[in-house]
Amino acid sequence: MKRVLFVCTGNTCRSPMAEAILRSKEIPEVEVKSAGVFAAKGSAASENAGKVLRENELSLDHKSTQLSQTEIEWATLILTMTASHKEAVLSYFPQAVDKTFTLSEFAGNAARDIADPYGGSVEIYRAAFAEIKDAIEKVADKWKV
Template sequence: MAEALLKAKKLPNVEVKSAGVFAANGSSASTQATEALLEKGISHQHSSQVLDLELINWATHILTMGESHKQMVVAQSPRAIEKTFTLKEYVQGIKEDIADPFGGSLSIYRYTLEELNELIDKLGEKII
């Protein structure tokens, strides 16, 4: 959902790629994620990919949803420590995870989408 929101905002000079530390290559977004995005007028064709060294090296910034994800990125590539942050850490300067809606109801996905939307709006203000 974060990737879809970032792409929908069309921030200048920002290219977005989504990858997961627990993802399986080629999976589509959950029905709940797709529905929550469609309610916001965002249509997004998602195909998951596993985070790998090529993506880590490609990125100028790596923003994770939680601290455990951040630690897994850094464990995979210790040099990435300088460019890896949780989204809340980068935007708000706080150490707090974004709740993972995986397996939850549509209302939980809506809640997470709203949280992401607010953070990504602030991210857009910070990087422009």
């Protein structure tokens, strides 16, 4: 069983979109969650994240989660949106070093951060969604039997 945890800053934009994308792949033996390194517990996904997910016929009943020991222990793989998120995860939870990567790094892309669309236009959210989706499709292809 693979248990994938996506991590971003506030768990209202990038990581919830990543969670919805991977969940929609319905890959057997893969569970998915998301969390934020500085998340306020219980916030909904941002309005534009929800809009972009709906445009792509994806749904997610989402409430933000603060990254904690519980999520770290649950995950067999932690995928962050940026190198600074990865550094934050490892500074708080050094025991997660062998299972923590940026999403781009794990997908085999050059070391590249996925920009934070927070507060931006729906077009900026669409661009972030496309980048996340591309990386997840590369990862998911490796897991399909």
